[in-house]
Amino acid sequence: MSFKPYNIFRETYAVAYGDLCYFRRNMFSVLISSLVSPLLYLLAFGYGMRSGSTGAADVSYIAYVIPGIIAITTLTAGFASSSQKILIQRLFYTSFDELILCPMHTASIILGKSVIGMLKGLLGSFIMLILGLFLTPDIYFNLRLCLVIFLSCFVYSLMGVMAGLLAHSSPNLGMLGAILITPMTFLCGTIFSVSSLPPVVASIIWVLPLTHSSEIIRAAALGWAFPWWSVVTLCIYAIGFFVIDYKLIKEKLY
Helix, strand or coil, X not given: CCCCHHHHHHHHHHHHHHHHHHHHHXXXXXXXXXXXXXXXXXXXXXXXXXXXXXXXXXXXXXXXXXXXXXXXXXXXXXXXXXXXXXXXXXXXXXXXXXXXHCCCCHHHHHHHHHHHHHHHHHHHHHHHHHHHHHHCCCCCCCHHHHHHHHHHHHHHHHHHHHHHHHCCCHHHHHHHHHHHCHHHHHHCCCCCCHHHCCHHHHHHHCCCHHHHHHHHHHHHHHCCCCCHHHHHHHHHHHHHHHHHHHHHHHCCCC
């Protein structure tokens, strides 16, 4: 097969088409399931813990925590949607094996299977962003914010593809989620500043991708100095997850 960008986009759409049809038919239930956790985080931390440490005196805690909740949404929605879809198609319908046999690029399969996670993450994130615009005047909607939310959704959707390929059962996928998702949700600068942690712990937390998602989304939303090195770090994570996904599929290690 010759490598042409047009073919990659066309094949990616073909792979994602079934998931997009499912999303369209079940949009309301998907939307509700995507928003339950972020709204609970907003109520529990945005209003229940107003004295939380922001690490900055120029914004309210509610303005500080909303970008963190958006970062959490990109992680949980992107990871869960992509990983669960692949696991179900692999183990219960065997349709993923049929997909592998189709004459298309491996990159198209990876990107196509990440679309549902990106779409769900983007939808939930922008709803939370719109809600945040009504709750506080400190948050600003801008193109940079849209781009960094998209980047975060892309990274965690690729991570979800990896988890869906590595998991051998639903409990196994749940264990991967508990190991990868739960610690990041609470520790990666989403609801309190990483600087509040002990230095040794903070240095470990800075290695995790959600810390950098929280940094760039918060900086873009609040107009703070933008940490470009966090963008580079997330791009490295995206490349790393893509390479792992490619190897797992190409060498049939799933």
